[in-house]
Amino acid sequence: MKTLYFAAIAGVLGVSNAQVIQGNYTGPLRPQVHFSPPQFFMNDPNGCFLDANGTWHLYYQYNPTDIVIGNQHWGHATSKDLYHWENQPIAIFPPDNSSQVFTGSAVIDVNNTSGFFPDQDNGIVAIYTLNTPTKEIQAISFSRDGGFTFTAFEGNPVIDSTTTNFRDPKVIRFQDNWVMAVAFSTDLVIAIYTSPDLKNWTHASNFTHPDVGALFECPNLVELPVDGSDETKFALTISTNPGPNDGTVMKYIVGDFNGTHFTPDPTDDVVRVVDAIKDSYAGQYFYGVPDGEAVFIAWATNGDYASDLPTASEGWRSSQTLPRRNSLVNIPGQGWDLVSFPFDLSPVLGNQLADTASVVNDSLSVDYSNVESNAIYFEANITGLSSASSSLFNFTFSSKTSGESVSGSYQFADNTFVLDRNNTRGFDNKAFENPSRFNVSKPLDTDGALSISALIDRSIIEVFLNRGELSGTMLFYPTEPLSIFSISTEAIPQDAEVLVSVWGLESVWV
Ligand SMILES: *[C@@H]1O[C@H](CO)[C@@H](O)[C@H](O)[C@H]1NC(C)=O
Ligand SMILES: *[C@@H]1O[C@H](CO)[C@@H](O)[C@H](O)[C@H]1NC(C)=O
Ligand SMILES: *[C@@H]1O[C@H](CO)[C@@H](O)[C@H](O)[C@H]1NC(C)=O
Ligand SMILES: *[C@@H]1O[C@H](CO)[C@@H](O)[C@H](O)[C@H]1NC(C)=O
Ligand SMILES: *[C@@H]1O[C@H](CO)[C@@H](O)[C@H](O)[C@H]1NC(C)=O
Ligand SMILES: *[C@@H]1O[C@H](CO)[C@@H](O)[C@H](O)[C@H]1NC(C)=O
Ligand SMILES: *[C@@H]1O[C@H](CO)[C@@H](O)[C@H](O)[C@H]1NC(C)=O
Ligand SMILES: *[C@@H]1O[C@H](CO)[C@@H](O)[C@H](O)[C@H]1NC(C)=O
Ligand SMILES: *[C@@H]1O[C@H](CO)[C@@H](O)[C@H](O)[C@H]1NC(C)=O
Ligand SMILES: *[C@@H]1O[C@H](CO)[C@@H](O)[C@H](O)[C@H]1NC(C)=O
Numbered sequence: 474m475k476t477l478y479f480a481a482i483a484g485v486l487g488v489s490n491a492q493v494i495q496g497n498y499t500g501p502l503r504p505q506v507h508f509s510p511p512q513f514f515m516n517d518p519n520g521c522f523l524d525a526n527g528t529w530h531l532y533y534q535y536n537p538t539d540i541v542i543g544n545q546h547w548g549h550a551t552s553k554d555l556y557h558w559e560n561q562p563i564a565i566f567p568p569d570n571s572s573q574v575f576t577g578s579a580v581i582d583v584n585n586t587s588g589f590f591p592d593q594d595n596g597i598v599a600i601y602t603l604n605t606p607t608k609e610i611q612a613i614s615f616s617r618d619g620g621f622t623f624t625a626f627e628g629n630p631v632i633d634s635t636t637t638n639f640r641d642p643k644v645i646r647f648q649d650n651w652v653m654a655v656a657f658s659t660d661l662v663i664a665i666y667t668s669p670d671l672k673n674w675t676h677a678s679n680f681t682h683p684d685v686g687a688l689f690e691c692p693n694l695v696e697l698p699v700d701g702s703d704e705t706k707f708a709l710t711i712s713t714n715p716g717p718n719d720g721t722v723m724k725y726i727v728g729d730f731n732g733t734h735f736t737p738d739p740t741d742d743v744v745r746v747v748d749a750i751k752d753s754y755a756g757q758y759f760y761g762v763p764d765g766e767a768v769f770i771a772w773a774t775n776g777d778y779a780s781d782l783p784t785a786s787e788g789w790r791s792s793q794t795l796p797r798r799n800s801l802v803n804i805p806g807q808g809w810d811l812v813s814f815p816f817d818l819s820p821v822l823g824n825q826l827a828d829t830a831s832v833v834n835d836s837l838s839v840d841y842s843n844v845e846s847n848a849i850y851f852e853a854n855i856t857g858l859s860s861a862s863s864s865l866f867n868f869t870f871s872s873k874t875s876g877e878s879v880s881g882s883y884q885f886a887d888n889t890f891v892l893d894r895n896n897t898r899g900f901d902n903k904a905f906e907n908p909s910r911f912n913v914s915k916p917l918d919t920d921g922a923l924s925i926s927a928l929i930d931r932s933i934i935e936v937f938l939n940r941g942e943l944s945g946t947m948l949f950y951p952t953e954p955l956s957i958f959s960i961s962t963e964a965i966p967q968d969a970e971v972l973v974s975v976w977g978l979e980s981v982w983v
């Protein structure tokens with residue numbers, strides 16, 4: 474993500490090398506199971522990888538000196554479970570006072586292809602954009618201590634350019650090569666480069682598609698498992714704008730990759746949205762995840778208002794989405810669908826507040842004001858519905874004191890899902906308010922059954938229909954904490970069942 478705010482704020486400002494920046498996570502808007510920076514401004518996830526000891530590394534676009542974008546570094550955090558993060562010292566600093574370290578990725582060079590790593594198999598190479606006053610160029614840095622401290626390659630840049638719109642390299646391993654997807658953002662081109670050694674890159678192909686959007690950023694070329702088979706397919710994800718609800722959005726195309734070229738599936742050459750609603754951008758897949766699993770995390774906000782979010786008074790701005798497991802399904806009559814569901818939530822599940830409660834033509838209300846984190850998770854399974862049913866499933870999170878609420882509704886007659894933040898009043902911002910009620914119409918593979926789950930975490934909610942066949946992320950800013958959860962259903966047929974479980978969540982920060 475690059476914005477116009479930059480020019481004004483460039484410059485390396487006093488942050489020392491080995492310092493872990495401390496965070497205060499008690500603010501009423503501060504998420505408790507999502508990652509947010511200890512202080513100041515965060516944007517895109519960068520350099521995500523899983524090391525051989527089972528430690529997940531998350532780097533992120535970070536301004537360590539101000540609450541708006543600028544002065545970009547790579548912040549760093551590590552986790553054993555993708556929820557409990559340990560803040561680490563800043564990993565990558567700008568090389569001079571007129572450059573910034575923009576978005577990029579990291580790989581484990583187990584075979585020392587780069588030559589940086591005598592006598593070790595856990596060398597890390599970070600590949601990122603250096604934003605200079607005259608151009609954006611691709612550079613690399615290497616780490617001999619497993620990803621904590623980095624040294625810039627003396628031969629940088631590894632890919633030079635003459636343009637200020639060439640950024641966000643994402644590198645994967647494919648057969649005997651390193652493969653980079655990188656955006657020529659305003660040319661609406663994703664270029665593929667290949668390299669034997671991460672230093673010498675050869676241009677292999679250019680990809681474009683007329684249905685993506687007006688700016689290309691943060692591409693990922695990713696091999697995804699196809700549910701219920703041993704197959705995999707590639708997807709190319711591109712962050713762009715405008716989205717269906719204005720502002721920024723992340724999209725994807727499913728196809729094949731042969732080492733040099735990405736080709737959309739000729740039978741289903743369709744550009745789709747990764748995450749519904751409005752608040753997910755610049756997502757990245759972790760490198761080094763075994764067994765063909767695809768694990769994903771994104772910047773949970775929208776470019777329209779990212780630098781204005783009303784959390785500045787709490788000393789931080791932006792969180793990442795929940796970590797998600799991704800796969801593909803092919804829905805009959807619909808085509809490829811990206812499935813995106815939270816990575817194993819068990820490390821944060823706390824007390825159960827409702828256990829498979831039946832809610833048929835009825836309502837269920839749970840007061841969660843005693844849950845210290847003020848964060849909860851629910852899942853509802855609805856079975857035995859005919860497809861043309863007029864059934865309705867509603868849920869609401871509301872404040873006891875201010876009357877504010879966030880609500881959702883699924884209408885089975887036309888497969889319409891609505892998520893609504895209009896009845897919250899903590900953020901006075903035109904782009905945030907319009908729209909503030911999101912309608913998503915997407916046929917799912919229901920077969921008379923549907924599951925709806927959602928995780929709400931103080932100022933962010935993520936909703937999952939059919940275990941991630943549809944996923945959506947929405948920010949909201951109440952003036953008082955929301956602490957009453959209710960579900961109601963209507964017109965549920967005689968032989969149908971609605972079973973609901975609700976859990977309080979344990980804060981990962983306090
Ligand atoms: C932490 O943040 C809260 C809410 O923003 C504030 O009330 C509190 O004073 C802060 N605590 C410290 C130790 O700074
Ligand atoms: C795993 O941990 C051990 C012991 O702390 C360390 O020596 C080794 O370098 C680590 N391996 C990786 C891949 O980081
Ligand atoms: C950037 O400027 C600051 C303040 O003038 C100076 O202390 C610092 O050494 C400079 N950093 C680099 C990398 O040139
Ligand atoms: C490293 O080398 C081994 C042995 O040649 C090979 O099996 C493996 O795929 C290589 N791994 C990577 C990431 O290059
Ligand atoms: C790694 O590569 C460098 C440069 O080619 C070489 O000097 C070094 O011996 C290599 N280390 C191993 C363990 O292969
Ligand atoms: C870079 O790779 C190209 C193509 O493989 C090769 O022709 C060239 O010699 C390499 N350059 C260096 C400096 O290794
Ligand atoms: C690939 O796209 C870039 C950006 O538009 C352009 O500069 C370059 O010439 C293209 N390369 C080829 C081989 O078409
Ligand atoms: C990859 O696909 C491109 C475009 O279809 C084709 O030109 C190229 O020959 C293919 N490469 C391989 C190794 O099959
Ligand atoms: C369910 O939500 C829809 C959409 O917001 C609303 O029109 C309807 O009145 C709600 N029904 C109930 C029973 O709350
Ligand atoms: C949102 O709420 C305001 C009152 O706060 C109301 O005027 C407006 O009509 C609502 N918008 C929608 C789409 O419901």
Ligand SMILES: *[C@@H]1O[C@H](CO)[C@@H](O)[C@H](O)[C@H]1NC(C)=O
Binds near residue numbers: 964965966967968
């Ligand atoms: C639920 O209400 C509808 C009318 O809206 C009725 O037709 C249906 O039989 C009721 N379901 C049950 C299980 O009572």
Ligand SMILES: *[C@@H]1O[C@H](CO)[C@@H](O)[C@H](O)[C@H]1NC(C)=O
Binds near residue numbers: 829852853924973974
């Ligand atoms: C809903 O279904 C899933 C998978 O089929 C199951 O794991 C889960 O326990 C069910 N939840 C409830 C509340 O019944």
